[in-house]
Amino acid sequence: MAQENDMAAFTPFRPAAVILREKLADPDKLVLCPGVFDGFTARIALDAGFDTLYMTGAGTAASVLGQPDLAIVSLPEMAGNAGMIAGLDRNVPVIADADTGFGSSLAVARAVKLYSQLNVAALHIEDQAFIKRCGHLRNKALVSLDEYLVRIRAADRARKECGRDIVIIARTDSLQSLGLDEAIRRLKAAHAAGADVAFLEGLTTKDECRKAAQALAPIPCLLNIVGGGVTPAVDAAEAKALGFKIVLWPILSLTYAYVSVKKAFRELKDKGWTEPLPGGEGGIKDIFEVCGIDEAAAFDHAVGGSTLDGGFF
Template sequence: MSAAAILRKMLADKDKIIVCPGIYDGFTARIALQAGFDCLYMTGAGTTMSRLGMADLGVATLNDMKENAEMIAGLDRTVPLIADADTGYGGPLMVGRTTAQYMQAGVAAFHLEDQVVTKRCGHLRNKELVDEEVFLSRIRAAVNMRAQMLGDIVVIARTDGLQSLGYEAAVSRLKKAIAVGADVAFLEGVSSKEEARRVCEELAPTPVLLNMVAGGVTPKMTVAEAKEIGFKIIIFPGFALAPVYQGVAAAAKELKETGDVQIKGDSKAGPREIFSVCGLKEAMEFDIAAGGNLYSKGV
């Protein structure tokens, strides 16, 4: 089965909520895979910061995002990857190209939003939106290219209009996006659990995605709470960002001040253990099975 087909099967499971840790490079993806998650989310903010060293202010290009997504999607083809595709990076022709590129990269699903091309993180203030018809043209372009490619990708329609347009107008945009072919709805910046429940009920049976950003405008919800409210997908974009920042910042401070870095706790984090997360054993076995002898005595 393709990654998109696997994801669609998950979406069809009435008893399942799809839990996606937010990862942004091969290492964080490998850690999430080792933990046993059956779906991953490639965060645009994390991709922008890790590849460009810049804040999420609409500076990442299609190539930046697609190349990262292709690498992550290729680590385990049985685990679907949902990837941020921002605004689609231009008009309908460009959105079509983005769709084709993501499909060729093995991405299972992507979300397209209604911000202007020079966008910003959904949990920052003063976002600018495009007209409704421009947003719908992005969704149509993705749906049309999917049909033209004779393949599959799950199209997620995201609106950032809740804060500036109000609930009714934002949900109206999502309903129209669903009408032109979007498979999943994504209301960014849900501000209360009551609002969350309402959008899930109003858009049913279309699956709705919850963006759980720690410290953002959305109230904290556990996976169990999100499932009870009616969400079908929950993504945690900051899953790896905050721990990596906190851990590396603490290690940097320790090294600068003491001239040494100690491994915290009793966990092992030497080269062998870290490489094992990234497929060391499987790579050695593959080499030996093909007749290689470089690793026959181990490493």
């Protein structure tokens, strides 16, 4: 049996951070990211054709631990989830939540080195106190600007020391309690300290979005659109017109998982069975295919394996 050993098919490794930086440098490109929380939702996003993904911290807390987004997820849990998602397709960069950096400057450095080792393209670090909460909840406690800049400088130094690039996104949650001017001041200071992208969380109006992006230019700005949150939902074209370079829809998959699974489980509980979906969509064949069973079979065949010989459906 012939085995394929064609080095012409070998694709040289390109770090995810390099790919993401190319997207950020393209003046015509808007980086639109669906929020994914596990391998399955990431596979669905890849199948839909997205070229950048966002690993949501809230979704990681909910899916990995069944807990709310209240600084309960540890660094190994968050990084492990981000690295697994980043490994599904090395050509699709993953932006990942890193909360407050998980502690002191040394913890921030450890997080940056670990994320970069896992080929995560970017991470964002916020200025909330260590016991943080979701950015679209009220009464968030903040650290001082000086303490926040220690986190950003630690991230930048760790990136340089480890010799692996990763895009550093500075997030501020200060708008709610300190106002727009202070939020902009914090992000400008974070950029001067080494951050690449500005992320002003909790913008409440389109006019506020526009003012923030204009004030922060030419720093690339990130817009976070959370279902049920305080930021207005805008489409990709409008987000770009407002001045943003990256747009996250962080809990989109979490929302649809909640709504759809809840409906199906209620139907099963009430009726003892569930109605098949139109056209049989979502059966085991669809699920295995989106998870890459055809690619797995092709790989096994190429190396002379017989694990998946004879078909599987």
